[in-house]
Amino acid sequence: MAEALTSEVILGTTEDVLRRYGPAKATVVDVARALGVSHGSVYRHFPTKAALREAVTQRWLDRAHAGLAELAAGDTPPPQRLRDWLAALFESKRKKALDDPELFATFLVLVKESSSVVAAHIAEMVEELTGIIEGGVASGDFTTPDPARTARAVFDATARFHNPAHAGEWSDPDIDAAFDAVVSLLVAGLRKWTPEMDSEMTG
Incomplete structure (x- = not known):
């Protein structure tokens, strides 16, 4: 059974993507691809790229x-x-x-x-x-x-x-x-x- 797409799962994957590509190149599409979902699914939890990065920083x-x-x-x-x-x-x-x-x-x-x-x-x-x-x-x-x-x-x-x-x-x-x-x-x-x-x- 696939892991539920929660905010915490997205943040953990975003951290992995940032580590792999660096903050200058990492995109929401990269995060979605790593999760195996559409980027729209990510945006339902975090409305903008900036909001996602701020949430990762807070975490x-x-x-x-x-x-x-x-x-x-x-x-x-x-x-x-x-x-x-x-x-x-x-x-x-x-x-x-x-x-x-x-x-x-x-x-x-x-x-x-x-x-x-x-x-x-x-x-x-x-x-x-x-x-x-x-x-x-x-x-x-x-x-x-x-x-x-x-x-x-x-x-x-x-x-x-x-x-x-x-x-x-x-x-x-x-x-x-x-x-x-x-x-x-x-x-x-x-x-x-x-x-x-x-x-x-x-x-």
Whole structure:
């Protein structure tokens, strides 16, 4: 029995077609041919080529960042949760880039085409960071008058470890040490100031 033509099946096949032909040459007709259906059948699920490519991009981003929301909502102390969340984001991006560089390069092209999809995805991640930082403020671990703005600053400050523009650096043997240094600095900057910390700085 033939597999039902669902949106998920179409997206999986589209990813295969993009890998085979590249984003510049892959067409909806290629996807339909690979599925053994008419291109009209594909268009019934995705009305335009752009809509199909945006959906593939969204699917890839969702898979690349799977598990981040659960980490953000966890019950570990906020400083450790922030470290874990940033580390998981970095590792997921690095794994995608190093394990399948051809497909990663393909999605770099699609990401540039799908600015609204990317913007919405970044907003979701910053919201997760905001939740972690708000938890830290509530627990007394962090201090900031504006958790949302601080979350965006943390996201931007760690761009080297998640922005695909820096993918060429992710195989550097010193990249993990650089990541630890940046995250340690950020966590220290968020910590609630205490007299003991003042003594450490002056003593």
